[in-house]
Every structure is written in C-alpha cells, then in structure tokens.
Amino acid sequence: MKNISRRNFITKSTATAAAATLGLSFIKGENRIDARFGKGKTFKGGIALSTWDAGVEANDAAMKTMKNGGKAVDMAEEGVKVIEADFRNLSVGLGGLPDREGNTTLDACIMDSIGRAGSVCFLEKIKHPVTVARMVMERTPHVMLVGEGAQKFALSQGMTLDEFKSEEAVKAYKEWLIKSEYKPIINIENHDTIGMVTMDTQGDLAGSCTTSGLAYKMRGRVGDSPIIGSGLYVDNAVGAATGTGLGETVLRSCSAFLIVELMRQGMHPQKACEEAVKRVRDINSFMKEEFQVGLLAVNKKGEIGAYALREGFTYALAKNGENKVYKSDFLIK
Numbered sequence: 001m002k003n004i005s006r007r008n009f010i011t012k013s014t015a016t017a018a019a020a021t022l023g024l025s026f027i028k029g030e031n032r033i034d035a036r037f038g039k040g041k042t043f044k045g046g047i048a049l050s051t052w053d054a055g056v057e058a059n060d061a062a063m064k065t066m067k068n069g070g071k072a073v074d075m076a077e078e079g080v081k082v083i084e085a086d087f088r089n090l091s092v093g094l095g096g097l098p099d100r101e102g103n104t105t106l107d108a109c110i111m112d113s114i115g116r117a118g119s120v121c122f123l124e125k126i127k128h129p130v131t132v133a134r135m136v137m138e139r140t141p142h143v144m145l146v147g148e149g150a151q152k153f154a155l156s157q158g159m160t161l162d163e164f165k166s167e168e169a170v171k172a173y174k175e176w177l178i179k180s181e182y183k184p185i186i187n188i189e190n191h192d193t194i195g196m197v198t199m200d201t202q203g204d205l206a207g208s209c210t211t212s213g214l215a216y217k218m219r220g221r222v223g224d225s226p227i228i229g230s231g232l233y234v235d236n237a238v239g240a241a242t243g244t245g246l247g248e249t250v251l252r253s254c255s256a257f258l259i260v261e262l263m264r265q266g267m268h269p270q271k272a273c274e275e276a277v278k279r280v281r282d283i284n285s286f287m288k289e290e291f292q293v294g295l296l297a298v299n300k301k302g303e304i305g306a307y308a309l310r311e312g313f314t315y316a317l318a319k320n321g322e323n324k325v326y327k328s329d330f331l332i333k
C-alpha cells in the first residue's frame with residue numbers, strides 16, 4: 001500500500017529529475033533500455049524472419065531496406081508491404097478473402113525498437129494497413145484504431161481509398177455463398193498471413209504482422225494479428241515474436257508476449273516457441289476442431305525459434321547472406 005501511494009506521488013518531472021541525477025537518460029527509448037538491461041552481446045548482421053513461403057520476398061525487401069540504411073522498424077514495414085501489395089495472396093491485403101458479407105477487412109500492427117506500438121483493425125479499402133499502423137504509432141497518442149476511425153485517419157494522412165477486389169477472392173466468395181457455412185477453420189497448410197520480426201545492423205529489433213484474417217469471418221471479427229502481445233511482441237532488450245494461425249486460439253494464449261517473457265527468463269527462442277505452442281494447445285483443449293498455429297521468435301543474440309502445432313508451417317529466414325524457406329518442426333506428430 002505504502003509503495004503504491006508513494007509511486008503515485010512521483011510525478012513525471014520528479015522521475016525525470018531523478019533519472020538525470022542517476023545519469024540515466026531513460027526518456028530516450030534506446031538509452032532507457034540499455035540503462036535497464038545493459039548492453040549484451042547482440043548480433044549485428046541483420047535478420048528478417050517471417051511466416052510462410054512468401055516470407056522470402058518480404059525478407060528480401062526488408063534486407064534491401066536495411067542495406068539502404070533502414071532501421072529494424074523500416075525493415076518490418078517495407079518487408080510486409082510487399083505481401084500486402086501482392087493481390088495473389090488470399091490472406092493479406094486487399095486481395096484477401098472477404099468476410100461473410102463480401103467485404104475484405106484488414107488487420108495489421110507494428111512495433112519498433114523503443115517500445116512503441118501501432119495497430120489497425122477492421123480496416124477497409126486501404127492498400128497498406130501496416131503503414132497506417134505505423135502512422136498510428138508515430139503520429140497519434142494511441143496504439144490502436146479500428147474500422148471507420150482507422151480509415152478516416154489513413155485518409156487524413158494522405159492515403160487514398162482503393163476499391164480493388166481480387167477476381168479470385170470474389171469467385172471463391174461466390175462459391176462459398178452457395179452453402180454459406182460458417183467454418184472458420186484455417187486450412188492447415190494453405191494460409192499466409194505475414195508476421196515478421198527484424199533485426200538491423202545495430203542489433204535493434206522490430207516486428208510487424210498483417211492479414212485479411214479468416215476467410216468468411218463474421219463482419220467485425222478481429223484476430224490475433226493486430227493485437228500487441230498476441231500476433232506480435234517486441235522488447236528490444238530481449239527479443240521479438242510473431243505468429244500465424246487460427247487467431248482465436250492465439251488470442252486466448254497471448255503467444256507473442258509469452259515467448260518474449262520466456263526469452264527474458266533466459267530461454268532459447270526455439271524452446272520458447274515450443275512452450276508457447278504447448279500453451280496454445282492446452283488453453284484451447286476444449287476445441288473439437290483441428291487448427292494450426294505457427295510461431296516465430298528471435299532473441300538479441302540473433303538466435304531463432306520456429307514451432308507449429310501441426311505439420312505444414314513454413315517460415316523464411318534471411319541471415320548471414322542467405323534467405324531461405326524452412327519447414328518448421330511441430331508438436332502433434
């Protein structure tokens with residue numbers, strides 16, 4: 001009690017003054033992190049790690065961005081933008097499969113190396129939701145904007161409405177309408193939301209995640225992808241994590257945050273992903289349907305983790321001059 005009321009008493013300005021006395025410039029993000037955790041051995045060669053096969057193209061763009069002087073957050077944005085703009089992708093961007101009412105609605109988020117986060121959900125007719133998420137992070141006092149408000153904000157920042165409808169998605173929707181069965185079960189192998197974690201040449205971390213969510217979802221449904229701590233989490237002092245799969249199951253287990261917290265306790269990213277997948281299984285054990293979840297992580301040393309619930313999850317890793325797709329190990333064998 002005593003501590004709590006005392007803490008409430010300390011104003012921002014006295015905290016700043018105290019920090020100055022101690023020589024901690026914790027108001028500046030990166031310094032704040034160094035002050036808390038000290039500089040460890042960080043990998044500085046640059047890393048881009050992303051979900052699914054298409055991640056290889058996203059990684060390419062991220063590494064090019066880094067070579068042109070971009071920071072981890074620029075890598076994370078530019079990387080996934082390639083997939084958002086690829087209208088052949090049926091799970092990301094405006095080419096994505098629509099909701100039950102025939103509208104494609106987009107979710108995305110981003111986190112940078114100084115602890116900031118931005119997110120948009122249920123966004124319509126905007127080509128690059130990840131860029132809007134970054135604008136929310138950098139230009140507003142908020143973390144998350146949804147629906148009409150998110151769209152209005154995007155337009156106010158110079159973005160334009162894009163009426164694009166993918167022929168393939170429209171055709172698939174028409175076929176779905178015949179039975180209109182609400183079965184939000186993700187096909188175990190064939191989905192491609194992109195979650196990406198990046199590390200720049202300074203060893204700083206960031207991440208992004210972007211999706212059109214589940215095909216034929218209820219209107220207004222939001223999954224894990226734009227939710228800070230579920231679809232993405234970054235703590236520059238520790239590591240970063242992201243994932244893909246049936247969002248409801250990830251939301252119930254806060255997977256990305258869990259992975260980062262496990263890494264904070266010293267766990268290797270691989271082990272942390274394995275633990276988080278087990279948690280997904282356990283928390284969702286009431287579910288009768290089969291579902292897939294795939295999780296990825298990187299720590300400050302540049303070590304990688306990847307693990308899925310079931311066979312079929314792939315990821316792309318760009319590191320040490322290579323950029324390749326790998327098959328993830330999985331829990332249910």
Ligand code: SD4
Pocket residue numbers: 091186191192193194211212213214222223224225243244245246247248
């Ligand atoms: C969602 N996690 O909205 C997303 C779907 C996904 O590949 O990952 N698809 O639930």
